Amino acid sequence: MNEYIGDDDQTNEEEDIPFPKRRKYRRVKRKVPEPEYSSPSFAFPGVVKLVLTEDAQRAVECVCGEDVTSENPWKYIKKEAVVQNIELNESSEFFKIKNEVLTFPNPSILIIYLPDESEDEDQYYFCLSIEAEERANNIISQVKTERNEKLNNTTLKTSKPWRAQGSAPEISDMMYKANRPLIKVEIETSYPVKPAPSHFKVRPVEKAKDGYIEILSLRSTYTNVIRRKIDAVAQATPFVTATSSQTDYRYPKNETTQYQYTYSLPKETKEYIRNLKYFAQNTMNIFDDSIYVNGSIDFFTSDYKLLVKDEVGPEKPQEFHLVEFSSFYQHSIEKGKVISAVSWHPMWTGIVAISYADKALGLYINGKSEVDEVHRATFEITPVHLWSIDDHLMPKLLLEIHRDVSSLSFCPYDENLLVGGCVNGQIILWDITNKLKQVEEDEILTADQYAYRIRMHSMMSWMKNTSNRRFVGATVVSQLQYSPISAITAVTWISPFKEIDKTGKIRRISEDEKRTSLQFSTTSLDGTIQFWDLRGKPPTGALAAHKKYRHIKSRPAALMTDVSPFKVFHRVLKPIFKVNVFAPNTTRHLPLMVVGKQESATTYVQKHPSDPNRKFDLNERIYFQAELKDNRDLENEYLLGSAEGDFFIITWEGYDYTSNEIVNKETATINNFVKFHDGPLVSVKRCPSYDDVVLTVGGKIFALWLLEFIGKPIIWRKCSCRYTHGNWTANRHSAFRMSRSDGYVEQWNFTVRSDRCQYNILRSGKWTLGSHAHPLPLEKQILGLCDYTSSFRLFLTDNTVQQDKKELSHLYQLLCAEAERKRGIVRWNEQWNVKNPELSVSHRAKSVTGEEKKQDEKAVQVIEEAINVKQRDRINADAQWREREVERMNTLLLTKRGLDPSLLEVQQLPLIKVKEESTRKQEKLKDALKSAPKIYEDTVAMMFADAVQKKPQSPVDPYKGGEFVINKSVYFNSYTRIAEKYEKFVSDNTYQYTFNWLKMAKAGRERRILLDGYNQRCNHKRRIIRERVLREKELTKPPTISKQESIQAIE
Structure with a gap:
């Protein structure tokens, strides 16, 4: 039942009911996470804020993301870069701070990058005053310290108290606790308390828990060396005695002699007077004769001056000096190479072309080469360098090649042509027209052009620069099919007034034709001489048909300036004629090394003569031009030297007609074939003043020849080491210079002395491959040496020594007189042989028998050496392989264990010494044991001399033969004699053997049955079967009754 309640009652009721109090909540402010990096404020006086584009950042080397980042946003930039950007760029961002930058005293400016992702452009702070820079540096150092502290807090953790997670009761139950109370015990002892005796034991380290490992040194015993000899010093003073003797100088060396008379008169005694009278009576006649002779003849004068008819003698030879002043060497390209060919420019002073290869033709190499020829020819080809004296560090031009070059030669008539011969037989031609000028001329650029070029290169750093003017490609490369098949050894130019046609005929170019030829010849190791023509017509198909465009009538002139006219011969150049050189009486090609051809008479005059008396400087390049003279006859002969x-x-004649061959061939006629040198010929040089005087160098011998005297050299000398090159001196044609394999340079002059060289100078640590003199006149003559380090060393020589015509004629007269003397000896031998034919026949027979014996001995030696070499090579190969395997296993074990081989060797030295001493002692002990019987016999003989009797000598074994090594040739000769005898007997008494196939098959079958065990088993089995069959037959057979039994049964 609802009841109405008034307001008063309601209020009273509310007051009586207690309500819960309201809680007060405290507001907690959220912590905003701090950014990893907050940029400090640099807004203070002296700091300017600018926005920079990417080009401006690259100009001052402050690119966002590369040079400055959000972690390191500050950097110093160069003041010069900012000023240069303001001057070059009219719309530069730095115009706002131009005055502040120019007045800033320091060479570098501090800039700070403002990392703000909300902005699209990069903003920077520039500190343009010293106070602002110091204040900014303080802020930067404070930021760095805060960052380091933050990094340390993140990496280093501090230990915190343990927090229980409910497992504490389980852990406490497992722990050992004393639950019972301790028992108290009273102990009475006597005072003082004596400690118990301690017993120490050895406790090894590995059994202790807290033990450690002790690394001890090697426990090796060292043997002491007992000093058995003591040196004692004693000073001995000899007795001083003064002696004097008078010497009678029969042949005095001085013209005048000063005498000091210290003679004292003897006392006149009776004995003295008696001796004087005796001397006067017996020797007065002899004394008178001696006085007369001394008065007539002066024995103390020099007769050498009186024997001289002409008082004007030869001048004193001047000293030969070689002063090194420079060298051409580039380590990055020429490392591990040798110089293979050198050619000075005949018209430009100070220019030389040098080719490099792994092997040179005049170099002696022992053993087999382990170089990968394919890899080297593909990736390690060194270009031909064109050097100049005014730049010793970098070659002027790098002439590109596809194979190593073995010979080089500048054209003596065209200053821009260089011909090279490759090791594969191909010919390379370089046309260097305007190439040297383009490299040496300075390019003039304005400041804007230079800055634009730098900017363009910076934006195209990914692009490879292929427009290097130093690299010059090959203009012409000959066709491989028709080139020689071996290395080119020499390139010789033919006179421009003569030419060789395809038939091999040499003809003179008439003056009416108003042209000159451009031909050269090459010699190769394949035994061929080939002739090439650069003025001939290119073969058909040499030029590919270019596509013609209607709107382009002709190519621009600028594109045709550097195009060589010889480009039409590229890859299609062929020889016009070839001469084959065979060994005498064989069809084997002779490997041709050098050629000595008569050079054309060419003189060089200066192109732009300014002062005729001016001395030519080394660093100043002078250009010459050739003056050609046609004053020599046609010659079709070559002087050659083989390997x-x-x-x-050699000579050749040519053909009167043209054959259908692409390249006509002819076999050369050989004259004066002489085997004289003990090694490959490296030089054959004609004398520049006398064409019939030839210098040849090969092996350890050099020789001078006269072409009139064929068959033998006129003068020759032999050295203890090999010669590598030889040539006549440039300013003195009576002398010649030789380079040796031990680094010495010799100069010979037979007009001065003929027993040995005139000068001998050491100029290298090892071999030198040649000496090449500068062909043009300079202030001082230059001599280039090819060193073993692949450097071309330049030396200065005295240019004061000029050619003496008397000296040159004296050399020629000396050679002619020597040739005449040798002709006289030959004539006298021929006359003697005609007068004494019997002696000559017997002498020839003796020489023939001696030669046969020598040949037999040589044959035996060759066979034995071949057998020994094979066995030695096999043994050496196996031993080398085992050594390599042992070394490899040792290195693997050492690397796996992390040991140092050098340290192990040092540690093993004492052990090695101990082992050596022990082995030495054992060897001594063995020697003593071997000699024990002898020692015993000696001691017995010494102590019991009477009891020892000499043993009779054992009789000689009659069947014991001589030493096989001594009688080797005798055995071999007897063997050959017996073999020939019985071979003849066997051939005369032939034996015919009758053969029957059936008998042989039957005998073989019987042997097979006897030898085969299977057949034996089968025979045994057949015998058992046969017996069983016979037994069964007997059982089944009816019983037989005899005749008597049958009669009895009937009865």
Whole structure:
């Protein structure tokens, strides 16, 4: 039932009911996470805020993301870069701070990058005053310290107290606790308390828990060396005695002699007077004769001056000096190479072309080459360098090649042509027209052009620069199919007034034709001489048909300036004629090394003569031009030297008609074939003043020849080491210079002395491959040496020594007189042989028998050496392989264990010494044991001399033969004699053997049955079967009754 309650009652009731109090909540402010990096404020005086584009950032080297980042937003930039950007760029962003930058005293400016992702552009702060820079540096150092502290707090953690997670009771139950109370015990002892005796034991380290490992040194015993000899010093003073003797100088060396008379008169005694009278009576006649002779003849004068008819003698030879002043070497390209060919420019001073290769033709190499030829020819080809004296560090031009070059030669008539011969037989031609000028001329650029070029290169850093003017490609490369098949050894130019046609005929170009030829010849190791023509017509198909465009009538002139006219011969150049050189009486090609051809008479005059008396400087390049003279006859002969040490002269005639061959061939006629040198010929040089005087160098011998005297050299000398090059001196044609394999340079002059060289100078640590003199006149003559380090060393020589015509004629007269003397000896031998034919026949027979014996001995030695070499090579190969395997296993074990081989060697030295001493002692002990019987016999003989009797000598074994090594040739000769005898007997008494196939098959079958065990088993089995069959037959057979039994049964 609902009741109405008034307001008063309601209020009273509410007051009586207690309501719960309202809780007060405390508001907690949220912590906003701090950013990883908050940029400090740099808004203070002296700091300017700028917006920079990407180009401006690259100009001052402050690119966002590369040079400055959000972690390191500050950097110093160069003041010069900012000033240069203001001057070069009219719309530069730095114009706003131009005055502040120019007045800023420091060379570098501090800039601060403002990393703000809300902005699209990159903003930077520039500190343009010293106070602002110091204040900014303080802020930067404070930021760095805060960052380091924050990093340390994140990496280093502090230990915190343990928080129980409910496992505390389980852990306490597992722990050992003392639950019972301790027992108290009273102990009475006597005072003082004596400690118990301690017993120490050895406790090894590995059994202790807290032990450690002790690394001890090697426990090795060292043997002491007992000093058995004591040196004692004693001073001995000899007795001083004064002696004097008078010497009678029969042949005095001085013209005048000063005498000091210290003679004292003897006392006149009776004995003295008696001796004087005796001397006067017996020797007065002899004394008178001696006085007369001394008065007539003066024995103390020099007769050498009186024997001289002409008082004007030869001048004193001047000293030969070689002063090194420079060298051409580039380590990055020429490392591990040798110089293979050198050619000075004949018209430009100070220019030389040098080619490099792994091997040179005049170099001696022992053993087999382990170089990968394919890899080297593909990736390690060194270009031909064109050096100049005014730049010793970098070659002027790098001439590109596809194979190593073995010979080089500048054209003596065209200053822009250089021909090279490759090791594969191809010919390379370089046309260097305007190439050297383009490299040496300075390019003039304005500041804007230079800055634009730098900017363009910076934006194209990904692009490879292929427009290097130093690299010059090959203009012409010959066709491989028709080129020689071996290395080119020499390139020789033919006179421009003569030419060789396809038939091999040499003809003179007439003056009416108003042209000159451009031909050269090459010699190769394949035994061929080939002739090439650069003025001939290119073969058909040499030029590919270019596509013609109607709107382009002709190519621009600028594109045709550097195009060589010889480009039409590229890849299609062929020889016009070939001469084959065979060994005498064989069809084997002779490997041709050098050629000595008569050079054309060419003189060089200066192109732009300014002062005729001016001295030519080394660093100043002077240009010459050739003046050609046609004053020599046509010659179709070559002086050649082979790799086998042969010197000979060849000629050819040519054909009167043209064959259908692409390249006509002819076999050369050989004259004066002489095997004289003991090694490959490296030089064959004609004398520049006398064409019939030839210098040949090969092996350890050099020789001078006269072409009139064929068959033998006129003068020759032999050295203890090999010669590598030889040539006549440029300013003195009576002398010649030689380079040796031990680094010495010799100069010979037979007009001064002929027993040994005139000068001998050491100029290298090892071999030198040649000496090449500068061909043009300079203030001082330059001599280039090819060193073993692949550097071309330049030396200055005295240019004061000029050619003496008397000296040159004296050399020629000396050679002619020597040739005449040798002709006289030959004539006298021929006359003697005619007068005494019997002696000559017997002498020839003796020489023939001696030669046969020598040949037999040589044959035996060759066979034995071949057998020994094979066995030695096999043994050496196996031993080397085992050594390599042992070394490899040792290195693997050492690397796996992390040991240092050098340290192990040092530690093993004491052990090695101990082992050596022990082995030495054992060897001594063995020697003593071997000699024990002898020692015993000696001691017995010494102590019991009477009891010892000499043993009779054992009789000689009659069957014991001589030493096989001594009688080797005798055994071999007897063997050959017996073999020939019985071979003849066998051939005369032939034996015919009758053969029957059936008998042989039957005998073989019987042997097979006897030897085969299977057949034996089968025979045994057949015998058992046969017996069983016979037994069964007997059982089944009816019983037989005899005749008597049958009669009895009937009865």
